[in-house]
Amino acid sequence: MSGDRAGAVVGVDVGGSGLRLQTSYAGQPGPVVTAPGVRIGSEGVDVGALAADAASLLGDSGVDEVAAVCWSQRGLLFLSDPREVVRVVSTTLRSQRTAVVSDAVASLVGALGGVRPGAVVAAGTGAVAFGSDFGSADTSVWRLVDGWGHVLGDRGSAAWVGLEGLRAGLRFHDGLPGGSERLLVEGESAFGATSHWPRRLMTRTDAPAVLASFAPHVAEAAVADDPVAAAICRTAGESLAESLLSAAAGIESPVLVATGGLLAAEPVREALEAAVEAAGFALTPALGGALDGALHLATVLGETGTVPRHPAYVHLG
CATH class of the missing domain: 3.30.420.40 (ATPase, nucleotide binding domain)
Structure with a gap:
């Protein structure tokens, strides 16, 4: 492991204009890094490609171990199978705990702080x-x-x-x-x-x-x-x-x-x-935006093992 970047929590916000990712370790947020946004094919959002991009960003940031990740995604309700998103994200990012949420949830949490x-x-x-x-x-x-x-x-x-x-x-x-x-x-x-x-x-x-x-x-x-x-x-x-x-x-x-x-x-x-x-x-x-909300939810997930759940808007893995 890379020492001080092991066991980080990770917030990811995926929208049409880009994927944004931010890590936090011991309460100290890292820089925001980006990759291309949602790619939609005949079967909906290509979550595999997005997760691979996120994993690459984590590697570049020196993060070897993810304690918790919150993945906020636009189009989660209509263009993806949330259970499959949980599986792909948790497997690709090798996270101990994973929350996948609608971007509306992350936006609300970020706005409210x-x-x-x-x-x-x-x-x-x-x-x-x-x-x-x-x-x-x-x-x-x-x-x-x-x-x-x-x-x-x-x-x-x-x-x-x-x-x-x-x-x-x-x-x-x-x-x-x-x-x-x-x-x-x-x-x-x-x-x-x-x-x-x-x-x-x-x-x-x-x-x-x-x-x-x-x-x-x-x-x-x-x-x-x-x-x-x-x-x-x-x-x-x-x-x-x-x-x-x-x-x-x-x-x-x-x-x-x-x-x-x-x-x-x-x-x-x-x-x-x-x-x-x-x-x-x-x-x-x-007070903030969707990425802030995703990082906050990842922190809560890492500290408590859970976040508020809803069958349409929030999924845990």
Whole structure:
């Protein structure tokens, strides 16, 4: 063994943009190291390739023995067999204890800075909320809200804001009520003539990211007193609040947190805060992200031998 790096705990967060890994030994976190993110094939997420990348990162970090690992994975509920993920991760990383969790769980634990009752809404390209009291009884709360993608849901996300902004531009183009000349001009500047928009925006595999790239234009127009853009941003913030409050329903004295790049848009953030306040709650600043949550859960697993369990969101091996 490598001495001071034996028996480390490991947090791993796997998303579409990359795999991030962090170790901790004797309470001292190491640097964050990265590898390529989720690779999806005909049978779902290629967990074997991801675990091999993580093992390589551990080797480069000088870790010979893993006391506990928490593997946070996007798409765990729909694109993988969690039991197989547990088997592959524990075998490949040779961990003494393994927890595999949905990234929603890790995001909540990271945002709250620990395992305590609360809910988080993440407003980035997409939008999803998750709340839990981390109980194990039948009356416990573990609730995922939205995250259905830009076609079916993700209300209030950057992709949603961008799409609504472009729709408003097209309404002005067509002489319909609720249109915005400014958003039409901004849309043509970003994506060319309106006749090109359907092909450029709706047939691409990265359509959510492309739509989200227009969200800052909508937010800028709202700040500049475009009433249509302002209404879009206000609805986005209120939609995010609805998802957050729904995720927190049934949790006693929940801590509510919002994260994500869209919150840099002041009109959206202010509408979210106002809607949460109107419901009798207040937002608490996020303390960390999904990787922080995964590392915290790995530490708890290493110290106690377990973490709060749920048949859909948390699996132990």
